[in-house]
Amino acid sequence: TQLLEQSPQFLSIQEGENLTVYCNSSSVFSSLQWYRQEPGEGPVLLVTVVTGGEVKKLKRLTFQFGDARKDSSLHITAAQPGDTGLYLCAGAEAAGNKLTFGGGTRVLVKP
Amino acid sequence: GAVVSQHPSWVICKSGTSVKIECRSLDFQATTMFWYRQFPKQSLMLMATSNEGSKATYEQGVEKDKFLINHASLTLSTLTVTSAHPEDSSFYICSARDEGWGYGYTFGSGTRLTVV
Numbered sequence: 001t002q003l004l005e006q007s008p009q010f011l012s013i014q015e016g017e018n019l020t021v022y023c024n025s026s027s028v029f030s031s032l033q034w035y036r037q038e039p040g041e042g043p044v045l046l047v048t049v050v051t052g053g054e055v056k057k058l059k060r061l062t063f064q065f066g067d068a069r070k071d072s073s074l075h076i077t078a079a080q081p082g083d084t085g086l087y088l089c090a091g092a093e094a095a096g097n098k099l100t101f102g103g104g105t106r107v108l109v110k111p
Numbered sequence: 112g113a114v115v116s117q118h119p120s121w122v123i124c125k126s127g128t129s130v131k132i133e134c135r136s137l138d139f140q141a142t143t144m145f146w147y148r149q150f151p152k153q154s155l156m157l158m159a160t161s162n163e164g165s166k167a168t169y170e171q172g173v174e175k176d177k178f179l180i181n182h183a184s185l186t187l188s189t190l191t192v193t194s195a196h197p198e199d200s201s202f203y204i205c206s207a208r209d210e211g212w213g214y215g216y217t218f219g220s221g222t223r224l225t226v227v
Contacts, residue, residue: 040223041220042115042117099216101157102154103153
């Protein structure tokens with residue numbers, strides 16, 4: 001069974017600070033996705049990374065896929081209260097296969 | 112972009128009754144859909160893979176007779192929780208992937224099931 005370890009489990013920061021969430025595995029993934037989930041709603045896709053070493057930016061969010069395609073990170077610059085939520089990483093062994101989810105990181109950005 | 116609609120968004124039922132949850136891909140066809148369960152403050156746990164026109168593939172530890180999955184068309188999968196008990200209360204979420212849209216999976220908005 002593939003496992004994705006996500007850290008930290010919980011992060012509480014002040015508005016304006018930066019934060020980084022990590023997603024690590026001993027397995028290789030063909031693609032890795034990052035999602036954000038609000039309470040009572042389904043996860044919303046933020047980004048998909050597929051190439052080892054790939055870096056993608058989405059406004060204040062920067063996503064990186066490890067060279068070996070086993071790990072990934074999400075970095076948020078100048079966090080805002082609207083960034084509060086549950087961040088989930090998920091990997092797929094091959095295109096179309098089921099996703100394996102990390103344990104999630106609950107982020108709280110205080111105004 | 113790909114849209115997945117899940118219905119109902121919440122349901123309360125009595126112990127012993129069955130509840131059906133629908134998952135529809137609105138603007139794309141999905142030969143495969145996935146059903147997840149999520150407990151409070153936890154991540155998503157895959158329950159089963161729904162395959163159009165064939166039997167679902169269940170994850171280890173998930174009772175197939177308890178959680179019936181039907182994927183009768185390319186745009187609809189249903190999950191029926193049979194003889195529900197309070198321990199079945201949870202947040203159920205479906206997802207599908209639009210193969211023409213890349214690698215990302217789209218999720219439904221989830222169904223909050225409460226069994227009383």
